[in-house]
Structures are given as structure tokens and as C-alpha cells.
Amino acid sequence: MTAVVSLVEHAPARAFPLPDTVGRALAASKILEEAAPDSYERGMWRLRAGSKVGVVAVAVPGGETVTVRITPKVPVARLFFLLGYSSDPAGWRDGMVDVAEHSELLPALAHAVERQTDRALRRGLLQGYRTVEEASLVVRGRIREAEQIRRRFGMPLPAEVAYDEFTTDIAENRILRAAVDRLLILPGVPQTVRTRLMRQRARLADITPLVRGQVIPAWRPTRLNTRYHQALHLAQVVLDGASAENLPGGLRMDGFLFDMNRVYEDFVCAALREALRPYGGRSALQAKDVHLDECDSVRLRPDFVWYADSGTPRIVADAKYKAGKRRGYPNEDLYQMLAYCTAFGLPEGHLVYAKGSAPHTSHRVRRAGTVLHQHALDLDRQPEALLAEIRELTRRMVAGVKGRI
Structure with missing residues (x-):
């Protein structure tokens, strides 16, 4: 018997009937923002999803399997745009990832991987x-x-x-086979898509499978493997999001999850880097060797730093995928950005949120004069409109830089 629990990213907590072993496993896994016994009704567990979306199945030995499905707030097609643009901004095209009529994440991803794999292998296996x-x-x-x-x-x-x-037993084909194998064992893949995946699996039958826990082989885009590029990007998404865990008591947890915090952060940083290319300089994502103190004992890790041609840092930004407060943004993010500005000696810093309840705002810090900007991107916009919004944001950032040079 299989029970299905359906949740929505960052939605209010709901109560579900769950075996205590499953409830405790979900609580220990940190997959959900909240997993606790209901205070008023025995056998019920209150569950609330955070930023992780996807599907997880918890199997009880000799008992039922509980499948937890977490739906993202953004449309699935928009999520694939964020993922695709982050991995290949230059090669991305609107509508490149076909999700058909699927509105749930895993069925849509399985369909897209199968379609792209079919296109990649149509002329035979790459050698x-x-x-x-x-x-x-x-x-x-x-x-x-x-x-x-x-x-x-x-x-x-x-x-x-x-x-x-x-x-033919090369990294590109091994990655495609690993992704297909992974999708075939995940719960929630529609039977029609599963059948088509089996056909792709037959094409890749002579390719050495990846053993669970084995490092994914490295590949790099070249002219020779151009037809594989989109399939490999999606396959990498599958393998990066895959998770499996054996728990005490014989429980097994298997699933596929995205962390929307990471997805949004990667997209914003990639989009800012592309938008700043015409201005020269150099962009650093997850900048390293940045410290707050003179002894280099307090390390900082800003999401995005743009350096002028001279090597001087000019722009610092952090991407924040959070549910906005009813009356504005979280204050702790301002403290973090102030630390970045202080370490770099910059008079301005930028926090870039997914659209919340507040528009753009800025704060001038007392006695320091540092201006902390809080921007909001509308993820409900079409891809080109969203990229145009980021280009406009970039122009405002650069205008601030030119105003103080």
C-alpha cells in the first residue's frame, strides 16, 4: 500500500496520518521545514515544506510506502528555465525544455530527460x-x-x-545511462514516460552503469558532443538531486529533491555575470579568500562580486530566495551585507530577493554612510522579461559604481 502526502513549498503546515517511524524519519532527515506529532490527535503528524521541492518515498519493511511530494511555487517550466540558464546561459533558448502537459516536478523532469536523450541518441551513440x-x-x-x-x-x-x-563507453553516455537508471526507480514517474525511458535504457545497455556512491564522470562541452549538451545538462540535474538513505529500523528513504535556495542563487549569479559582460571586468561567484577581520579568521562568502579591470571590487550582491515578511525583508540579511561592504570597502551593497511583499528599498547605515539596497525579482515573469529585469538591475548597479569613480 502506498500513501501520498502532497505539500507546497513554504505553505502553512498541515496534519497527515503517518506511522510514527515515518514521521520520525522525516523529522530527522531535515527534508521538511517542520515534521512533528500533532498535539491534538494521535497518529497525526504536522508537516510543512521549506525550500526543498521534489519527491521522497519512505519505505517501511513489511508495511506501506509513504510518498511525499513537494510542489514548487513557481511553474515547473519556469523552474527548468532557472536550472537551464544557470548551467548554460549562452546555449539556453526559451522552450528548449519540453515538459508537455506535466504540472508536477518529477513527471515533467522525467519527460524532459527522455525527450532530450532521444534527440541526443537519434544519430547513434557518441564515441x-x-x-x-x-x-x-x-x-x-x-x-x-x-x-x-x-x-x-x-x-x-x-x-x-x-x-x-x-x-562508446565514455563519460557522456555513462551520465545519460545513470540519469535514466535513476529516473526508472523513482516513484511518481508516469507509466508512459517510464516506457519511453526503458527504450533509452535499451539503447545504452552496453554502457557501464554507475555504482551508487561512485563519482559522476566529468565531461566538457566540445564541438563533437554538441548534440548531447542539453541532455547532459538535464541528466546532471537528475544526478545532483538524487538522494537515497538507509535509516534505522530497516527504513529506506529514496527520492529526488531540489533546494530552491540553491537554484535561485545559481540563477541570479549566472544572470548577473552575463549582464555585466559588456562592462568588462571579472565576476566571481561564491567569492573566496574574503575575510571580515585583519587577522583573516572570520571568513565571508558573498554570492557575487564584480571586479573592475583594475582588480578592485566594485559590486557585491547576495541572492536570497525567501518568503518575504508581511511588512518587508528580514533584517539579518542587512547585517550580512553590511559585513560584505565593510570587508570590501564598498559604499553600496545589493540583496536580490525573489519577489516578496515589498518593492525595492534601500537603507543608509548611521555613521557609516553605507547604502544597502534590497531588490525583488518577479519569477512569475516570462524568461525574457525576467532577464530584462536583471539587465535593468545591473545598469542601476553600474550607475552607482560610475557615480563614485
Whole structure:
């Protein structure tokens, strides 16, 4: 028997009938913002979703499986735009990710991955060179002398060799197979999509599967694998969001989750970087080696810093995907931005929120004169309108820089 719990990102808490073992597992996993026994009714648990969206299944040995589905507030097509633009701003095109009629996250993602994989493999599997290191009775390539001495103690055969093999068993195909395999075991994938995924799985049958916990092989976009690019970006999304955990008492938790905080942050930083390219300089995402104190013991990690051609920091910004307060923005974000401005010696800082209940506002800090701006992006806008809004925001940032040079 399977029970389904449906939640909405950042929506008010609701009570659901759950086995205590499942409720405790959800509470310990930190997947939800709130998971606690109901104070008034036995066997009921109050659940509230935070910024994580997707689907999680908790299996009880010999009992039912409870599936928790968390729906994002933004439309699924808009979510895929945010993800796609973050991974490949130059190659993104509106409507590139087809979600068909699916309004839920996992079915839409599974459909999109299958469609893009089908397009990538339509002309056959991509081939390339892969370095192989093995023990062989036939010498090919080069002999790994150090390994031969360490493992064979001077014996001539088998020989420890390394060679380049032209094969279909390359990183690109292994990533596609891993994503397809992952989607086939997740709950909530429609049967029609599952059937099509099985066809893609048959195409990739000779590709070495990834073992759970194994590092995802690296790939880089080139002219030769152009037709794979979109499929690989979506496959990477699947593998990055996948999670599985064995819990005490024989419970197993398996699912697929996005953290909307991370999705929004990656999108804003990528969009600001692209919008600032015409102005020259250099953009740093998740800037490193930034410290508040002179002894370098208090480390800071601003989401976005733009440096002028001279190497001087000119713009600092942080992306905040939070539900706005009824009367404005959280004050603690201002303290954080003030620390960034102080460390960089900048008179202005920018906080960029997903649209909340307040428009753009700014605060001038007493005795310091530092101006802290709070901006709001409307994620309900169409992609081009949203990017235009970011370009306008960038022009305001640059205007502030020019005004003090």
C-alpha cells in the first residue's frame, strides 16, 4: 500500500496520518521545514515544506510506502528555465525544455530527460577515446612500469598497460545511462514516460552503469558532443538531486529533491555575470579568500562580486530566495551585507530577493554612510522579461559604481 502526502513549498503546515517511524524519519532527515506529532490527535503528524521541492518515498519493511511530494511555487517550466540558464546561459533558448502537459516536478523532469536523450541518441551513440589501465596478456599502449614492479614482482606477464580505446563507453553516455537508471526507480514517474525511458535504457545497455556512491564522470562541452549538451545538462540535474538513505529500523528513504535556495542563487549569479559582460571586468561567484577581520579568521562568502579591470571590487550582491515578511525583508540579511561592504570597502551593497511583499528599498547605515539596497525579482515573469529585469538591475548597479569613480 502506498500513501501520498502532497505539500507546497513554504505553505502553512498541515496534519497527515503517518506511522510514527515515518514521521520520525522525516523529522530527522531535515527534508521538511517542520515534521512533528500533532498535539491534538494521535497518529497525526504536522508537516510543512521549506525550500526543498521534489519527491521522497519512505519505505517501511513489511508495511506501506509513504510518498511525499513537494510542489514548487513557481511553474515547473519556469523552474527548468532557472536550472537551464544557470548551467548554460549562452546555449539556453526559451522552450528548449519540453515538459508537455506535466504540472508536477518529477513527471515533467522525467519527460524532459527522455525527450532530450532521444534527440541526443537519434544519430547513434557518441564515441570517443577513453584511457584504460589494466592487466593484460597482450602488450598494447604503454607499460606502467611502476605498477608492473609493484604488482608483478618482475614477472613479464600479465603486463600492466595503459592505452586509449575508441569506444562508446565514455563519460557522456555513462551520465545519460545513470540519469535514466535513476529516473526508472523513482516513484511518481508516469507509466508512459517510464516506457519511453526503458527504450533509452535499451539503447545504452552496453554502457557501464554507475555504482551508487561512485563519482559522476566529468565531461566538457566540445564541438563533437554538441548534440548531447542539453541532455547532459538535464541528466546532471537528475544526478545532483538524487538522494537515497538507509535509516534505522530497516527504513529506506529514496527520492529526488531540489533546494530552491540553491537554484535561485545559481540563477541570479549566472544572470548577473552575463549582464555585466559588456562592462568588462571579472565576476566571481561564491567569492573566496574574503575575510571580515585583519587577522583573516572570520571568513565571508558573498554570492557575487564584480571586479573592475583594475582588480578592485566594485559590486557585491547576495541572492536570497525567501518568503518575504508581511511588512518587508528580514533584517539579518542587512547585517550580512553590511559585513560584505565593510570587508570590501564598498559604499553600496545589493540583496536580490525573489519577489516578496515589498518593492525595492534601500537603507543608509548611521555613521557609516553605507547604502544597502534590497531588490525583488518577479519569477512569475516570462524568461525574457525576467532577464530584462536583471539587465535593468545591473545598469542601476553600474550607475552607482560610475557615480563614485
